[in-house]
Amino acid sequence: MPSRTLTLNLFLHHVGHHEAAWRHPSTRPGALFSPDYYVDLAQRAEAAKLDAVFFADGPVLHGGVEHNAVGTLEPILTLATIAARTERIGLIATASTTYYEPYNLARLFGTLDHVSGGRAGWNIVTTSSADASANFGLDAHPDPAVRYERAEEFLQAITRLWDSWEADAVVLDREAGRYADPARIHPAAFEGSHLRVGGPLNLARSPQGRPVLVQAGASNAGRDFAARWAEAIFTAHQRIEDAQAFYADVKEGARRHGRNPGPVKILPGISPFIGSTEAEARNLEREFNELTVPEYGLRQLGGQAGVDLSGLELDEPVPVEIFADAGDVTDNSRSRFQVVAGIVQRERPTLRQLLHRLAGARGHRVVVGTPEQVADTITEWFTQGAADGFNVMPPALPAGLEAFTEHVVPILQQRGLFRTEYAGRTLRDHLGLDVPENRYTAARLAAAVPELTHA
Template sequence: MEKAKKQLKLGVFLAGTGHHVASWRHPQAQPDRSLDFAYFQQLAQTAERGKLDMLFLADSLSIAPDSHPNVLTRFEPFTLLAALAVVTSKIGLAATATTTYSEPFHIARQFASLDHLSGGRAGWNVVTCSVESTALNFSQEAHPEHSLRYKRAEEFVEVVKGLWDSWEEDAFVRDKASGVYFDPHKWHELHHKGEFFSVRGPLDTARSPQGQPVIIQAGSSQTGQHLAARTAEVVFTVQNNLSGAQAFYKSIKDKAAMYGRSPDEISIMPGIFPIIGETEAEAKEKFEELQDCILPSVGLGILSFFLGGFDLSPYPLDGPLPDLELLATNAEQTRFQMIKDMAKQENMTIRQLYKSFASSRGHHIFVGTPVQLADIMEEWAAQGGADGFNLMPPLLPEGLDLFVEQVVPILQERGSFRTEYTGSTLRDHLGLPKPVNRYAKQMTRG
C-alpha cells in the first residue's frame, strides 16, 4: 500500500503591498493598502477560500526612515485580527507580541480575548524584539542583551500559560436559583514570583475555546531554538536552502525530545517567498521587475540593519562584503550569520547581498511555475526540511491570489493538502491537542 503523503501546513504572512521591499513601487501596487481594512478582509477571505491554516501578522514597536514601507504605518495586530475574526470563520489568526516590552497579564488577556472572539482561532508568535531602538520608546536607555531577553521570555511564556489556566473549563455555574455564579474551587490564583515577574492572577477572562491559544516562536539562534523546543507548537524560521532547513528541523525536533516533548508537537514552517508565473521565464521576468524597483540606498540600509548597523556606504557595491568576523551584534543573530555565510560561501557582492535580503530578508526565494512550487514544498516536507510553510507573497494581492488559485489545487489533487477544513479551531487545523488545565490535571491525579 502506498504511504500517505505528508499533509502540509500553510500560513500566509500578510504585509501591506507585499513582502518585497519595493513592492509599493510596482505598477500594480496601491501604496496605501497597509491601512485599508477592506483590503485585509479581501486577503483574509482569499486565504480562507484556499483552506490555509492561518493568517500571520508581524509587529514592531520602533521604526526608522529605512524601515520597510509596510512597517512605517500599519494596523496594531490585535485590533486588525479582532476585526478579521468577524469576516472569517475558520482560518487561524496569529500575531506577534514581544516579551521584552510587554507584561504577561496584558498578553494573556489579549490572546485569550482574541481566542474567544474568533471561536478558537488565536495564535501568539512569541518574540524577544531584535530592534535596539525599541528601548527608547519604553522609557529605557538600552536594549536588553540577547541572552537576557530570552531568559525573560522563558519566564514570560510560563506566566502567560499559567494565567490561561486561571479558570477550569466548567468553573462558571451561573445558577440563578442558588445565586452561585462560579465554583470557587475552579478559580486559581497563580501567585508567580520569579526573576522578572511577580503576578498574582487570576486572569479576568474565562478559559478560551482552545484551552490555550497556539504558541508560535520565530527565533532561530541557539537560544531561540531552546525556547522553541521548550514552549512552541509552531516554529517560523528563515531557511534559504534544503540542507540548512533539514539541519534546523532536526535540531528543533531533537531539542524537543530533550525537554520531554514529542517532536510531533512542533510544526516547523519556514518562510517562502514565491514568485509564480505560467512559465519559468515569466516568473523570472516578474522577479526582475520587482528587483529593479529597489533603490541602492534602501537595499544598503536593510543589509546594514541585519549587520547590526554596520555602515556599508564606503564600500563598492560590486565588491565583496568587508571582513566582519570580529563584528558582534545585539540585534538578530540568525540573519547576521546568514549574511556572512552567503558572502563567504557564494562569493556574493554587496549589491547581490542587498538585492537578496532587501527582497526576502533571507527567506527562500522561489521563482517558477505552480507545479514547480508544489514540487519544492512537497520535497522539503518529504526530506525532513519542513512540516509546512509560511507564505510571504512578494506582491499582494497577486501573490496570494495565484497561490490559492493555481498551487493549492495541485497540492489538493496530490493529496498533500486539505480540500476542506475538518475542524473549527487553529489547533484542529494544525493537529494539536487541546491542553488540559493544570489544576484539573492535579485533581485527576489526586
C-alpha cells in the first residue's frame, strides 16, 4: 500500500444526510435517542476499518423540527458510550468555543481520550446559529470577528491545560509516599481579552497528548484559523477545481504559519447514492427527493445561505441575480452562500430542483452511481490534489453505510488506496499524526542543555 492513503470518516447525522431520510422505510427515526443505534453504526464503520465516526452538534434546537428528525444525543457522552463497545475507530465530536469554557471542555475531551485509549478528536466550531445565545443567557450572539477572537484564545488556553501535566508527572512512588511530582504539573495561567484560565487541569496527560484538532470553517477567518490550529479540516465542495483551490490555499496557509502542511488532512463531504447500475442509483435519489417537504427545504436554504426564496413558485427558475453579490474565490466570508450561488449559476434550476439538489447533503458533494463510479470520484479527488480523504455522509443510515462499506471500500482497498487492517490503536495513528510535544517538557529539556560556547 502506498505511504499516502485515504482518510475515511463516517459522519453520523440522525438517520441519514438526506433531509427526507426519516420518512424512508429503510431508516429507524424512532431510534435517534438510543445509544445502541449509534454504537451499531460505529461498529459497522470499525468493521470496515474507517478512521473515525464524527458527530456534528450545536447548542440549539434547529428550526424545522415539524418536518425533520433534527434532535440528537449529546455527542461527547454518546462517543464515550461508543468507546466502551469499540476498540479502534476514532471518535470526533463537535463543541463550540463560544458556548463552552476551556477548563470544562479540556476535561471532557481529555476524559474521552483516556476512556477510549487515545481515540478522541475535537471538531472546533464557533457556532453560527444566532438562536444559541438565548440558551446561555446572552442578549445577542457575538459577531463572527469576536467569535474567532475568542476561539483563538480558547485554543491557546485549552492546549495549555492539556499540557499542564507532563507525561512523567505521575511517579507512583508508594515507598516514598509520592503520587506525583508537582514540578511536572503546571498552571495554564492564561489571560486574554475574552478568557482567563488558571489551571492546572485536574486530569493527567491523555494517551494522544491532546485530542486531534479538527475544524470546519471555510470563510477567510475560518481558513486562517484552520491553518494555525487544525490537524484535519472538514469542508464542502461541489466541483473538483474548487476543492483543489481550497486544498492548495489551506496547505499554503499552514506553511505560512510555520507548520508542515503534509500531515494536515483536507476532508470534503461526500454523500453517495449507490446502485448496482447508474439508473438504479438515480431512481434511489429520486425516491428520496419525492419525500421532501418544500417548506423545510426553504427554511434550510434560508438558514444556510442567507437567502429567502419563499416568494418563488416551486417550478419557476431561481433568479441568478439574487446571488449577484456572492463574490469570488478570494472572498469566502459567505462560503455556503457561494456554494448555492454556484449551483444556480451553472445549472439554472427551478426552485424545486434547487431544493432537491441541496436535500441530499446541505451543499456537500452528492455522487449518484455504481460503486465503481463512487470509487472513481474518490480516487480522482484524492490523486488530483483536491482531498486527503472524505467525510462519508450516507443519505440514509444504516443502509447507505452498508452500501458504501460493502461495495465501495473493497474497490478502494483493491486499488491500494485504503487500509485493510488498522496499523495502530489511536486516532493519531490512523491519521499519521505525531503526539504533540508537551510545551513544558520541551522547555525543561531545552533549559537543561548547556549553551555552546565559542573560543
